[in-house]
Each structure stands twice: as structure tokens, then as C-alpha cells.
Amino acid sequence: MVNRLELGWTLLTVALIVGVSVYSTVLLYHVDAIPAHPDEIVVVVGHQWFWQFCYPVNHTCFNSTYDATTNTVSGGALWAAPGSTVQVNVTGTDVVHSFNIPGLGVRVDAIPARSNVFSFTVPHVAAGTQYLIQCTEFCGTFHGIMRSFLIVT
Ligand SMILES: [Cu+2]
Numbered sequence: 001m002v003n004r005l006e007l008g009w010t011l012l013t014v015a016l017i018v019g020v021s022v023y024s025t026v027l028l029y030h031v032d033a034i035p036a037h038p039d040e041i042v043v044v045v046g047h048q049w050f051w052q053f054c055y056p057v058n059h060t061c062f063n064s065t066y067d068a069t070t071n072t073v074s075g076g077a078l079w080a081a082p083g084s085t086v087q088v089n090v091t092g093t094d095v096v097h098s099f100n101i102p103g104l105g106v107r108v109d110a111i112p113a114r115s116n117v118f119s120f121t122v123p124h125v126a127a128g129t130q131y132l133i134q135c136t137e138f139c140g141t142f143h144g145i146m147r148s149f150l151i152v153t
Pocket residue numbers: 097098135136137138139140143144146
């Protein structure tokens with residue numbers, strides 16, 4: 001004979017697991033969705049030990065090199081308008097790097113011969129706000145200074 005209480009909590013547990021699974025699956029598809037019309041598309045290339053940013057819309061690229069003594073970058077930083085949707089295509093040229101903007105919860109691997117595409121929305125913050133960009137995959141001697149900045153315009 002089946003205990004009604006036992007049957008009840010078993011069915012409740014199954015219902016919870018199915019509900020969380022369906023919700024998680026739908027949420028994952030939405031999180032990974034790339035917008036059809038992003039405000040900006042940037043190609044990010046990881047090199048030992050700097051980031052290269054390319055803008056396909058005007059065929060320009062620049063290398064962003066970090067100076068640890070002054071906490072600044074030379075060559076340029078990544079710029080984006082507040083509230084804009086930025087699509088980033090991330091790749092690498094030599095070893096695996098990881099493009100990470102901790103302040104925005106963004107992290108994607110930069111793998112040679114592969115393009116990982118994702119997008120994020122720049123928060124509505126004051127102009128000049130800087131977000132640190134840091135490689136988070138150990139990539140060699142100067143991995144620790146493989147940094148740049150996302151600067152809100
Ligand atoms: Cu690294």
C-alpha cells in the first residue's frame with residue numbers, strides 16, 4: 001500500500017525538478033542569444049600578451065597594451081556607449097586566452113582558429129566609467145598584465 005504522504009512528496013519533487021529543468025533550458029537559450037541588430041560588433045583577438053580589438057564596420061584594428069606601472073593602456077581601449085548592445089567575436093592567435101570583464105559578468109575563451117560569439121549590454125553609467133578587461137586563462141609569462149579597459153563613452 002502506497003503511503004499518500006510519500007506519494008505526495010515524490011510527485012512534488014518530480015514536479016519541481018521538471019519545472020527547474022524547463023526554466024533553466026529556456027533561460028540558457030535566451031542568455032546565449034545573439035541580437036539580430038547589435039549596436040556595435042567588435043572582433044577581439046587574444047595575443048601573448050595583449051588584446052587586439054577590430055571593428056569590421058570600418059576595417060580598423062588596434063593593439064591594446066597594458067602598462068602595470070601606470071595602470072593605463074596604450075594603443076587604445078574598448079569604447080562603448082551606455083545602454084548599447086555589443087556583439088563580441090572572440091578568438092586567439094597562439095594559445096588559449098580568456099576575455100573577461102568581471103564588472104559585467106562577461107567571460108569567454110579566446111581559442112585559436114575558433115570564434116566564440118556573445119553579446120552584452122553596457123549598463124547606464126556615467127561617461128568615463130572604466131571596466132577592467134583581464135585575461136583569466138593562464139597563457140604564459142605575462143598573463144598577469146594581459147589587461148585592457150572597456151570605457152563607457
Ligand atoms: Cu592569460
